[in-house]
């Protein structure tokens with residue numbers, strides 16, 4: 001570690017690739033890539049160690065891609081594991097950690113210069129280029145050329161590109177035009193907002209028959225959208241594992257299941273290999289050229305092109321009408337799934353809290369001297385486990401003894417003679433590839449989960465009072481969009497976000513009541529001037545309040561525009577029930 005620190009502080013540019021590789025290996029980091037990448041990886045490790053040591057946290061360089069994504073999401077930073085390398089994500093996180101460390105690290109700034117990245121002159125010209133790009137964004141924003149803004153990073157985007165293609169282009173431009181990067185450009189925030197606006201307008205579905213107001217509030221029940229099926233196709237969907245086409249008549253899947261799948265409402269099971277998959281994990285092909293394209297539910301009500309250079313004909317996705325009874329069943333199913341997800345989230349949160357408490361206790365017990373072992377300690381542990389027969393394969397070369405052969409002495413002997421560096425490298429490479437596949441699969445599942453949660457919320461009415469079912473990522477995105485939270489500021493808690501969004505929705509409803517003179521489907525029972533609140537109802541409440549945690553119940557209250565007076569879980573449930581069944585006006589006066 002000290003060698004690495006020294007090398008990063010002086011002379012990383014002069015070091016040979018072999019030397020950098022050796023250090024990376026000792027630190028348990030990947031050794032793949034060109035010299036510039038290797039140097040950056042070593043720099044990331046050293047900077048990460050400097051940031052994490054004072055807080056006694058693990059080095060961010062040792063996080064898995066999934067964990068990195070979580071850390072980035074927590075800070076509202078972009079992350080696309082399909083196009084960005086692990087090093088790029090790590091760089092973004094470490095830069096954010098540095099900014100977080102700055103205010104209270106002012107006094108102990110002695111070690112700061114060594115942790116500052118310096119690529120030897122490149123950043124200066126890079127920033128100049130980024131500022132030019134930001135200025136160009138602002139110019140194009142004046143004339144409303146959204147597609148041109150997103151095309152600035154090189155990949156051309158048009159109004160009928162898929163949302164996935166737009167997202168990629170957006171991320172590419174945002175890497176240059178980000179307020180965090182353009183600290184010497186006064187209009188950086190403005191340029192970034194113009195970019196976000198361009199992406200949002202362009203990816204907005206142009207739905208025939210859905211009112212502007214209802215679309216803005218997101219209150220379009222997914223299956224209630226009336227639109228034409230002109231130039232729409234029942235596109236081919238294939239299982240991501242066995243590649244067999246899904247939804248053939250022989251599978252017993254109803255026609256309208258296509259609409260349910262494509263809107264991200266639920267997953268279906270492959271009738272060939274029994275894998276569960278949804279529209280975000282499935283394989284899609286263009287109805288014109290049969291080429292693959294990336295699909296997201298946001299594309300379902302749009303006309304898109306597949307993105308192939310030779311295929312420019314747009315196409316839409318067929319909307320099948322669902323029988324009312326099936327729709328009612330689907331709603332119940334989807335709501336139950338949303339509540340199940342909340343229970344899973346709560347269980348995961350409790351597990352992390354317990355783990356953190358244990359880690360704190362352990363750190364306290366060994367007097368704070370620990371934490372140095374890191375990668376080499378982990379390897380020693382893996383080898384000890386292998387010798388005891390607790391691991392199927394040798395952690396060095398991947399050799400897997402068959403079950404009967406696993407005598408302790410044989411295993412010890414194998415480890416002693418297991419010194420073939422080539423075999424070790426080959427095994428590491430195989431393992432890295434397997435990890436990358438796992439990470440990519442996990443990223444796909446995560447995207448599918450996010451899409452399903454959002455689709456469930458829309459299907460069930462898309463009301464503010466139901467926002468308790470949305471994910472943290474979605475709530476944050478809505479808060480940023482509504483301007484109740486700003487990117488650089490202190491992040492709001494989940495409950496605060498829900499409360500702020502519910503307040504916004506109530507104000508908007510109130511304004512609509514004044515201008516339209518009523519007539520909306522669910523008239524808000526608000527008081528003049530004050531914040532309007534929506535009384536809890538069977539459709540706005542979870543079916544099983546008792547299965548939620550106290551904090552989740554508080555979220556439900558916030559979504560209905562009030563803070564519970566009660567402290568305990570049962571008392572909060574009683575308060576919700578009372579509001580639900582009482583004459584709502586009287587209850588509201590008691591507030």
Ligand SMILES: [Zn+2]
Pocket residue numbers: 239240241242243244270271272273274275
């Ligand atoms: Zn399959």
Ligand SMILES: [Zn+2]
Pocket residue numbers: 286287288289290291306307308311312
């Ligand atoms: Zn095509």
Ligand SMILES: [Zn+2]
Pocket residue numbers: 394395396397398399414415418
């Ligand atoms: Zn071995």
